[in-house]
Structures are given as structure tokens and as C-alpha cells.
Amino acid sequence: ARFLEKRGELAGKKALVTAGPTYEALDPVRFIGNHSSGKMGYALAGELARRGAEVHLVSGPVSLPAEPGVHLVKAPTARMMYEACMELADYDIAVMAAAVADYTPVDVSAQKIKKGDGELTLTLRKTDDILAALGARKKNGQLLVGFALETENEAEHARQKLARKGADLLVLNSLNDAGAGFAVDTNKVTLFYRDGHSRDLPLRPKTEVARDIVDAITELF
Ligand code: CTP
Ligand code: CA
Secondary structure, three states: OHHHHHOOOOOOOEEEEEEOEOOEEEEOOEEEOOOOOOHHHHHHHHHHHHOOOEEEEEEOOOOOOOOOOEEEEEOOOHHHHHHHHHHOOOOOEEEEOOEOOOEEEOOOOOOOOOOOOOOOOOOEEEOOOHHHHHHHOOOOOOEEEEEEEOOOOHHHHHHHHHHHHOOOEEEEEOOOOOOOOOOOOEEOEEEEEOOOOEEEOOOEEHHHHHHHHHHHHHHHO
16 A cells, blocks of 8 residues: 555656766777666666656666666766766756766777787776766755765765765665675665765665665655
8 A cells, every 4th residue: 555655656756867887988899887787776767757757767888678667868978978967957856876987088999909018007087977067056846866885984975975966865885785786686775864864774675775765755855
């Protein structure tokens, strides 16, 4: 019954979700990127759609199917993901679950880079931060959710990221727990709020974590 009550509660709302990694090409056969299955972002997009939102899922290269009712926009690079999100900046709810590459090669070789005898040095340029850009232009009534992955001082870094990027809610992925992370279907997260408080969610399948996160979003809305 509780599930049925929730159906339609986000009707008329437009949601933007990013998911997956981005691949930054070095040459025609190689790239720099992050580990990311895209499962958390796809699950969030599906859950938002089930609650009635019009969902636009901007996805890096993953091989998952978008759930019914989700508009899928493929954006394989950080640049393309940034541009796709700026086009959708009139959202009501935005959830930035993508593992966007922080750096991209300054030069992309037209031919495969051949191996030499010595070391190979790459020059990388910082990519634009999509979450921070949306935070800077956030309008009244818009709700912006970020993700974070940290390997040390997790809570402190999460609070700093929330404030720095202008998000309303930050979802900290826990890497230290067995059963959470890139390759598995379960996840354990902590929610950080603007007023400084945080909430630990239990280790659960990513589809159920998505439900909890969307519950938190609708509570804030
Ligand atoms: N993010 C983004 N665009 C980028 C980099 C990150 O939108 N170019 C978003 C991610 O989707 C996530 C949040 O910013 O919602 C935090 O990402 P994270 O990698 O944890 O933080 P960074 O600010 O990139 O800092 P660092 O990787 O140095 O910890
Ligand atoms: Ca990063």
C-alpha cells in the first residue's frame, strides 16, 4: 500500500539524473576513466520515473537498459555530459550520480600511441564540474543532489563538497564496507544535509537504496 501511495507523487516534476563513468580518449583505442557500473544512477532514474517524474538520464558508457519511461541521453565524455546537463538545467530535481572524469587529455592522438623505450608522460586538463555548475545557477524550488566517494576523512570531505558545490543533499558512497562499491548490486550510503546533520542508510540492494534516496528527496521537496 505504501508503494502504491508513492506512485504519482512526483507527477509534473522534471528530473535530471547522471550515471556511469565518462571515457576521456587518449587515442583511438585508449581512454582515462573511473570505475562505475552506472547501476545506482539507473536505479535512481527508474525510481523517479515510477513516482511520476519526467526523467532525463544522461549516461556515460555503460551497457544497462534504461527503465520504462526514462529518456536516455548518451554522453560518453565529460564535455558531452556537461553540455547535455546544461540543456536540461530547467529541472525540478537533479541527481548527479555519474563518476565524471576529473581530468581529460589535452591532446588526443589521431593514431594509436606506439610504445617507446622510456616513460610516457600525459598532460591532462581539468574537466568542468557539472554539479558545481548546476549549484551556481540553481533557482528557487530546484533540488540538487550530489554523490561523493571518499577514501579518507569521509564525513568531513562530504560536508565540504556539499557546501562547495551548492547541493541540497549529498550521498556519500561507502567504499570501506564489504558489499558496497562499483562492482556489486548492493550499496551502503550516508546522506548529508545542508543543516549539518547526516543519516546512515543500511546496506541494501541498489534498487532499495534508490528508493530510500528518492524518499529523502521527496521529504526535502
Ligand atoms: N561531478 C560532476 N562533474 C565533475 C566531477 C564531479 O558533476 N566534473 C559530481 C559527481 O557526479 C558527484 C560529485 O560531483 O555528484 C562529487 O564527485 P567526486 O568525484 O566525489 O568529487 P570531486 O569534486 O570530483 O572531488 P575529488 O574527486 O577530488 O574527491
Ligand atoms: Ca572526482
